[in-house]
Amino acid sequence: MPTALSDLERRILDYIVQYLRTNTYQPSIREIGEEFRIKSTKTVSEHLRALAEKGYVERDPSRSRGVRILGMDLSPETISVPCYVALPDARAGFSSDGVETYYSVDRRMAGAKGAYFVRARGEDFEGLGILEGDFLLIEPAGHQTVREGDVLVLKRTDGLGLYQYTGNGSHHFLKPARSSAESFAVAAPDELDVSGRVVGLFRSFQRAAVPVSATAH
Numbered sequence: 001m002p003t004a005l006s007d008l009e010r011r012i013l014d015y016i017v018q019y020l021r022t023n024t025y026q027p028s029i030r031e032i033g034e035e036f037r038i039k040s041t042k043t044v045s046e047h048l049r050a051l052a053e054k055g056y057v058e059r060d061p062s063r064s065r066g067v068r069i070l071g072m073d074l075s076p077e078t079i080s081v082p083c084y085v086a087l088p089d090a091r092a093g094f095s096s097d098g099v100e101t102y103y104s105v106d107r108r109m110a111g112a113k114g115a116y117f118v119r120a121r122g123e124d125f126e127g128l129g130i131l132e133g134d135f136l137l138i139e140p141a142g143h144q145t146v147r148e149g150d151v152l153v154l155k156r157t158d159g160l161g162l163y164q165y166t167g168n169g170s171h172h173f174l175k176p177a178r179s180s181a182e183s184f185a186v187a188a189p190d191e192l193d194v195s196g197r198v199v200g201l202f203r204s205f206q207r208a209a210v211p212v213s214a215t216a217h
Contacts, residue, residue, distance in 0.1 A: 015035055083099065083116070083118070085119070089155070123179060125178075138153060146165055154192055154194055155193040163175060
């Protein structure tokens, strides 16, 4: 699991990657400082050193543009999507803490901005036909967009969980992902605390280990 980054470290890394995708070369220390309103080049260097120590970049301190992103596909047709060890709380804001790894995915299959993967573990999601080792692609959503049959990330009194929504007219039901749990009636969808919706499922029929990359986008 990659070492967690601070919010500013994450933003700097994202900026370097997007700059590389656009220009095919790295931003200079001065350009990074201007982007984040950091006046001291020494401070910028300290942030880059932290990224290097955590394994996200490789540095050549003798060069202004001496930063190389490690282990990542920089093709403009792909985007790196974080994979969390458990459902993250979007309300609290996403961070690299809890990220297991990152996967390079074709932009056409990567979901909406802010999408992320969660890898199913144990029998947590088997009630919805999701097996251990499956990768769920989840994109941000709110109660306004809930549709019949959606598998949603909901926050309830017992924490975050996956539930499948069904409804017709005045009747609304949630089916928990846990196979041992029964479906139950709920109020209208606009009263649900929705933070995401499952938009894709990736399953390896061979159950072989999936190669991973520990770098962010």
